[in-house]
Amino acid sequence: MATWRTTSRDRPHRTAADAAGPESAALARAAAARGHQVHAATAEAAGREPAAKLAGQVIIDFTRPDRAVEQITAYARRHGVGAVLTVNEYLTELTSLVCAELGLPGNDPHFAHAARNKAAMARVLAEAGVRIPYTRLARGDGELHDALHDRQVGFPCAIKPAAGAGSAGVIVVTDLDEATPAANAARSAHPTDGGAGHAGIVVQAYAAGTEYSVESVTQDGATTHLAITRKATTSGPCRVETGHSLPVCLPSATEAAVHREVRTAIRAVGVRNGASHTEVVIDLAGRCTVIEIAARLGAGHIGILLQHALGIDVFAALLDVALGRPAALTPTARGHATVRFITSPRTGRLTSLSRLPEQGPGVPFVRWRAAVGDLVHAATANTDRLGCFVVTGSDADEVEERADALGRQIQVQVGPLPAVGGPGQAKPARTAAIAG
Numbered sequence: 001m002a003t004w005r006t007t008s009r010d011r012p013h014r015t016a017a018d019a020a021g022p023e024s025a026a027l028a029r030a031a032a033a034r035g036h037q038v039h040a041a042t043a044e045a046a047g048r049e050p051a052a053k054l055a056g057q058v059i060i061d062f063t064r065p066d067r068a069v070e071q072i073t074a075y076a077r078r079h080g081v082g083a084v085l086t087v088n089e090y091l092t093e094l095t096s097l098v099c100a101e102l103g104l105p106g107n108d109p110h111f112a113h114a115a116r117n118k119a120a121m122a123r124v125l126a127e128a129g130v131r132i133p134y135t136r137l138a139r140g141d142g143e144l145h146d147a148l149h150d151r152q153v154g155f156p157c158a159i160k161p162a163a164g165a166g167s168a169g170v171i172v173v174t175d176l177d178e179a180t181p182a183a184n185a186a187r188s189a190h191p192t193d194g195g196a197g198h199a200g201i202v203v204q205a206y207a208a209g210t211e212y213s214v215e216s217v218t219q220d221g222a223t224t225h226l227a228i229t230r231k232a233t234t235s236g237p238c239r240v241e242t243g244h245s246l247p248v249c250l251p252s253a254t255e256a257a258v259h260r261e262v263r264t265a266i267r268a269v270g271v272r273n274g275a276s277h278t279e280v281v282i283d284l285a286g287r288c289t290v291i292e293i294a295a296r297l298g299a300g301h302i303g304i305l306l307q308h309a310l311g312i313d314v315f316a317a318l319l320d321v322a323l324g325r326p327a328a329l330t331p332t333a334r335g336h337a338t339v340r341f342i343t344s345p346r347t348g349r350l351t352s353l354s355r356l357p358e359q360g361p362g363v364p365f366v367r368w369r370a371a372v373g374d375l376v377h378a379a380t381a382n383t384d385r386l387g388c389f390v391v392t393g394s395d396a397d398e399v400e401e402r403a404d405a406l407g408r409q410i411q412v413q414v415g416p417l418p419a420v421g422g423p424g425q426a427k428p429a430r431t432a433a434i435a436g
């Protein structure tokens with residue numbers, strides 16, 4: 001959804017953000033805390049726990065993007081909106097169109113599609129000279145067959161929805177036999193928030209190495225890299241993100257190479273005013289390959305990590321960028337922060353949870369999404385994660401060690417689902433491993 005805000009003084013302004021998810025909530029809170037009025041464009045009326053008191057909202061059918069642009073633009077004009085922004089992956093293209101229509105600071109709408117669609121992204125990044133994994137779009141069985149037999153793809157390879165996010169439907173396969181079910185799973189993965197139908201799947205050469213992301217903010221075409229983040233994922237066929245740590249200090253030549261690729265990627269997908277989150281793999285030789293770029297702030301509480309580790313209020317900065325004001329992007333702290341996500345080892349009924357970290361000194365944030373009795377899933381997408389906690393401190397190693405120790409303590413027990421039509425007896429629960 002989109003959220004607008006109006007400044008309390010002088011003249012009205014607005015911003016657009018998505019209301020679902022912690023990043024949207026943080027953005028709306030940041031706007032309200034600065035005395036702005038927040039308006040929301042949302043698929044459904046604000047739920048039980050609105051992130052901030054809304055000055056107004058407009059209900060939008062995001063599956064019809066053309067109409068959505070018209071409706072949001074009309075609403076924005078009616079209410080004197082001065083800024084429009086989103087932290088929602090699925091709404092970045094729409095937001096760039098709305099900003100362009102209203103003459104507000106935003107991204108280039110001609111390229112915004114390339115930050116949403118992995119086939120278009122591969123095309124524009126390759127044209128711009130960014131090092132990316134060889135990528136083929138497969139709309140039907142014929143193209144899938146050709147892609148899987150293309151020696152430039154090879155095995156292992158990654159199969160994923162062209163317009164997906166949150167790792168949903170992303171599967172790394174090691175041979176042809178695994179590829180067909182993976183392609184079917186990627187085809188049936190649906191966008192979680194809006195989107196206009198399925199855009200096909202992509203088959204991509206596997207980029208081996210260590211995964212990082214680069215968090216950047218661009219204002220009037222000038223980019224500031226806020227941090228490089230190390231990313232942990234599950235290691236099986238499905239790569240669910242299990243943690244982020246920042247800032248990472250890379251050898252200076254490697255860092256320069258990463259920043260060079262990322263800056264080119266940012267320009268290529270038309271990011272001119274707003275955040276970007278670029279995911280890269282660095283191989284043993286220090287070469288950087290861009291896996292994907294998103295024209296939004298990194299999800300997974302990266303905004304909180306930036307705040308605690310570096311003292312950068314990225315939500316306030318994004319509001320300023322959207323309002324066309326100078327954004328404060330210089331670090332005011334030199335700490336470290338990590339977020340760890342907790343996953344279930346299998347699908348079943350959550351029977352007990354214990355020894356969870358508590359919010360307190362060095363643990364500024366704990367969020368638990370699942371409750372005892374819930375059906376939980378072995379993680380195949382980021383949305384399957386059960387909860388998370390953030391650890392901060394001045395020393396990177398100590399922060400990691402503390403997070404590891406807190407993670408090891410957590411006890412997650414998952415029992416089987418009652419058989420359909422059966423007596424509903426839970427078998428002895430099994431202690432889960434946690435993401436670390």
Ligand SMILES: Nc1ncnc2c1ncn2[C@@H]1O[C@H](COP(=O)(O)OP(=O)(O)OP(=O)(O)O)[C@@H](O)[C@H]1O
Binds near residue numbers: 168211241
């Ligand atoms: N070509 C590749 N080579 C190696 N690993 C890959 C490749 N493509 C995807 N992966 C792995 O799968 C993960 C998810 O893929 P990708 O980022 O493309 O999907 P996504 O749905 O956009 O994810 P998210 O929105 O969570 O970033 C990556 O972080 C990486 O671990």
Ligand SMILES: [Mg+2]
Binds near residue numbers: 167292
């Ligand atoms: Mg990704």
